[in-house]
Amino acid sequence: MAGIISKEDYNSMSHMSRQEEIVFVFLNDLAENYHNERTVEFYSERQSITTRHLSSVLKEVTGMSASQMIALIVLNEAKYS
Numbered sequence: 204m205a206g207i208i209s210k211e212d213y214n215s216m217s218h219m220s221r222q223e224e225i226v227f228v229f230l231n232d233l234a235e236n237y238h239n240e241r242t243v244e245f246y247s248e249r250q251s252i253t254t255r256h257l258s259s260v261l262k263e264v265t266g267m268s269a270s271q272m273i274a275l276i277v278l279n280e281a282k283y284s
Contacts, residue, residue, distance in 0.1 A: 225250060225260045229269065237276050243269040 216224055232249050240246070246269060247257040258268040265272065 222260050222264055225252065225257065226264045229257065229261065229272075233273065233276055237273065237280070241273055241277060243273070246273075 229246055232246055243254045247254045262268050
């Protein structure tokens with residue numbers, strides 16, 4: 204999963220809405236940390252937002268809550284490892 208977000212993507216962050224930025228940063232953090240960090244609290248603290256806000260933004264943008272997204276990534280990694 205590492206490497207799915209390129210350096211060019213970081214340059215486009217200035218054109219993102221705040222919600223898109225939250226999702227982008229979450230997905231990047233998840234890609235880098237899912238092996239060791241699997242709590243919504245960890246990812247929300249990294250952005251200085253509440254777990255509730257992180258999950259609601261993710262749900263609105265992606266259709267999945269933060270915990271659902273974490274579980275999906277961990278499950279897919281286990282499936283394909």
